[in-house]
Structure formats: structure tokens, C-alpha cells
Amino acid sequence: MILRSxxxxxxxxxxxxxxxxxxxxxxxxITRTNTTDPDDPIAKENxxxxxxxxxxxxxxxxYDSRVICEYFDNLAGGGKLFPGGDARWKALTLQAxxxxxxxxxxxxxxxxxxxxxxxxxxxxxxxxxxxxDRALAYLEANTPEAGSAPTIGxxxxxxxxxxxxxxxxxxxxxxxxxxxxxxxxxxxxxPAFGATIPSD
Amino acid sequence: MILRSxxxxxxxxxxxxxxxxxxxxxxxxITRTNTTDPDDPIAKENxxxxxxxxxxxxxxxxYDSRVICEYFDNLAGGGKLFPGGDARWKALTLQAxxxxxxxxxxxxxxxxxxxxxxxxxxxxxxxxxxxxDRALAYLEANTPEAGSAPTIGxxxxxxxxxxxxxxxxxxxxxxxxxxxxxxxxxxxxxPAFGATIPSD
Numbered sequence: 001m002i003l004r005s006x007x008x009x010x011x012x013x014x015x016x017x018x019x020x021x022x023x024x025x026x027x028x029x030i031t032r033t034n035t036t037d038p039d040d041p042i043a044k045e046n047x048x049x050x051x052x053x054x055x056x057x058x059x060x061x062x063y064d065s066r067v068i069c070e071y072f073d074n075l076a077g078g079g080k081l082f083p084g085g086d087a088r089w090k091a092l093t094l095q096a097x098x099x100x101x102x103x104x105x106x107x108x109x110x111x112x113x114x115x116x117x118x119x120x121x122x123x124x125x126x127x128x129x130x131x132x133d134r135a136l137a138y139l140e141a142n143t144p145e146a147g148s149a150p151t152i153g154x155x156x157x158x159x160x161x162x163x164x165x166x167x168x169x170x171x172x173x174x175x176x177x178x179x180x181x182x183x184x185x186x187x188x189x190x191p192a193f194g195a196t197i198p199s200d
Numbered sequence: 201m202i203l204r205s206x207x208x209x210x211x212x213x214x215x216x217x218x219x220x221x222x223x224x225x226x227x228x229x230i231t232r233t234n235t236t237d238p239d240d241p242i243a244k245e246n247x248x249x250x251x252x253x254x255x256x257x258x259x260x261x262x263y264d265s266r267v268i269c270e271y272f273d274n275l276a277g278g279g280k281l282f283p284g285g286d287a288r289w290k291a292l293t294l295q296a297x298x299x300x301x302x303x304x305x306x307x308x309x310x311x312x313x314x315x316x317x318x319x320x321x322x323x324x325x326x327x328x329x330x331x332x333d334r335a336l337a338y339l340e341a342n343t344p345e346a347g348s349a350p351t352i353g354x355x356x357x358x359x360x361x362x363x364x365x366x367x368x369x370x371x372x373x374x375x376x377x378x379x380x381x382x383x384x385x386x387x388x389x390x391p392a393f394g395a396t397i398p399s400d
Contacts, residue, residue: 047338048297048334062292063293063296066266071289089262089271092270093261093263093267097246097247104248118318121319123314127314134243137247
């Protein structure tokens with residue numbers, strides 16, 4: 001399998017950490033993608049031109065990160081990062097909330113990357129930041145349990161907080177001591193987190 | 201259960217059509233949400249302030265539409281809209297692609313809704329339209345099979361095309377006869393599609 005990703009992509013990071021937790025690293029070749037290069041094949045692999053995409057050995061392609069991570073879980077026997085029973089909906093909702101933090105954070109970054117200064121709109125940026133701040137406040141008051149095996153919800157939350165560190169350094173840490181402690185514990189328990197620190 | 205939605209939301213429509221296909225309509229109360237009203241409870245129910253959210257009878261809340269639709273599928277016995285085996289990755293990737301069409305279409309709409317005219321950036325809008333156009337070209341050449349039982353991929357594609365009709369009337373239909381025929385067949389086979397035509 002080939003995972004099309006980039007060192008800066010938080011959604012690619014989800015897949016890399018999931019593969020590591022599931023013991024699949026040796027089965028996956030990671031190749032670098034640049035979504036801003038019009039000649040990069042990613043737009044043919046995934047018409048949305050979004051990272052990541054997974055090219056299977058038969059040539060078929062699956063995406064997005066939620067689908068790839070569940071596919072990995074299934075390859076590893078199933079029910080590991082994607083639990084069954086009531087725990088499933090909790091894990092999947094935490095994944096959705098954390099993906100939503102990422103989507104809002106990426107829109108904040110894209111406001112500068114894809115617009116000249118005179119076309120940037122502070123109210124739009126504040127709207128996205130409001131989503132992140134409410135999500136963090138909820139998660140600070142409802143921090144996931146420590147000690148149990150990580151789910152895809154935990155992996156995604158860790159990638160979301162890691163992305164906030166990468167793009168908005170320090171901003172989220174003030175006022176969220178429970179989440180800071182949670183991320184420290186996650187990083188201690190999951191070596192793939194430290195091995196996938198994002199870079200441009 | 202209470203489904204928090206709105207008549208204009210394509211992601212809410214996914215949930216409504218799924219509930220209908222799965223025979224769950226009588227178990228679900230739908231209440232109207234307005235994400236632009238700061239007093240609307242949606243931002244407390246889902247910190248991302250996105251539609252839809254599902255409030256379970258025990259008060260717990262799950263989102264987003266992917267999670268809610270899979271929860272519905274599970275309530276109906278599982279394996280219906282979310283098949284097992286290799287068909288699962290095909291259905292989930294079609295859902296991801298169709299959700300991506302929606303995300304790009306919504307960003308086009310938001311460009312006008314949330315920005316004064318002088319802050320709008322045609323290159324950004326064209327970037328989003330490019331994602332939609334590539335996805336449509338891929339789907340026109342790889343139209344899902346007709347006749348088999350619909351999956352969550354089909355439901356999402358129908359909602360994506362329905363959203364393009366709602367917000368960019370007619371634009372997608374030119375040059376995509378296979379997709380137009382596919383949507384006609386879907387609408388004939390799934391009465392809930394016609395019963396959930398979006399409105400503001």
C-alpha cells in the first residue's frame with residue numbers, strides 16, 4: 001500500500017499514528033504529496049486534491065483519513081481503534097469533533113495562504129476560532145479517560161492539538177490544563193506521536 | 201431521539217434519508233436549528249455549531265452526519281447502508297468524496313454569506329469549484345452501479361447533487377448525463393429524496 005501524505009498534514013498524521021498503533025508500518029510506503037503543485041498526482045488520486053489518500057495493491061484508492069484509519073483497523077483484525085458497542089459512537093464523535101477543530105484551524109491558515117491581505121476577513125477567522133475555542137472548552141471539561149487503549153477519537157484529538165501547536169503555537173495551552181496533561185500522557189504512551197511532529 | 205437539523209442542510213438530509221431507508225422515521229423527532237442564531241442551542245450540543253446533531257434518549261449527543269448515519273444503520277441491525285467486506289471501503293470513499301463536494305460547495309456559498317463584497321476572492325471560489333468539477337468528472341466516468349441497494353455513499357452523492365441543484369441551479373447538469381440519469385434513478389427508488397428537497 002502507498003499512503004500519499006505530507007509531513008505537515010494532520011490528517012496524514014492520523015493515518016501514520018494509526019498504522020503504528022496497529023502494527024502495520026512495514027506494510028505501508030509513504031510518498032510525499034504537495035497539494036499546491038498542480039502537477040502533483042494527488043488531484044487524480046483524490047479529485048478533492050486533499051491529503052491523505054491510500055493506494056491499495058490492486059490500484060484502487062480510498063480516502064479520507066477516517067476511511068483509511070478504519071481500513072487499517074480492519075486489516076489489523078478490527079475493533080481496535082474503532083471499538084464496537086456504545087464505545088464506538090463516543091470514539092467516532094470525538095473523532096468528528098477533533099476533525100472539526102482541524103477543519104477550522106486549516107481555514108484559519110488558508111485565510112493567509114490563499115488570500116492577499118486585502119481579501120482577508122477577521123470576522124471569518126474569528127468564526128473559525130470560535131469553533132476551536134468552544135471545542136477546546138468542551139474537551140477541557142470532558143477530557144477523555146486516560147489509561148485505556150487509545151481509540152481513533154484519541155488519535156484524532158492528539159493530532160488536532162498537535163496541529164494547533166504547529167500553526168498557532170502556545171495559543172490553546174493557556175486555560176486548558178486538563179488537555180495539556182492529556183496530550184502529555186498520550187505522547188508518552190504513543191511513540192508514533194513524537195515521531196510525526198509536523199513540519200513544512 | 202432528537203435530530204437537530206434544518207431544511208437547507210445537506211448533511212441533515214443525509215440523516216433523514218438514511219432514517220427513512222432504515223425504517224426509523226417514527227423513532228426520530230426532528231427539531232429545527234439555525235446555526236446563524238447565536239442563541240440557538242446547537243453550539244452547546246455540538247461545539248462546532250454544525251448541523252446535524254443527534255440527541256439520544258439518555259441525553260448523550262453524537263455527530264457528525266457520518267456518525268449519525270452509521271448509528272442509525274446499527275440501530276436497524278447493521279450492514280445495510282454501511283456494508284461489510286470490500287464494499288465498505290467503496291461506500292465510505294464515495295461518502296467521503298460526496299461530503300467533499302458538499303464542503304467545497306458550502307465554502308462557495310459562505311464566501312458570499314459571511315463576507316462583504318470587497319473581501320471575496322474569486323481565486324478561492326475557483327479553487328473550491330475545481331474540487332467539485334474534478335469530483336463530478338470522476339463520478340461521471342465512474343458512476344455508481346444502478347439497481348443495487350443504496351449505500352451511504354449513494355445517499356451522500358444524491359444529497360451532494362441535490363445541494364448543487366439547490367445552490368448552483370443547473371450548473372452541474374451540463375456535461376454529466378450519466379450522473380443526471382443516476383440521480384433520476386435514485387430519486388425514483390428513494391421517496392425520501394423527493395420528500396427532503398432543501399429550502400431556506
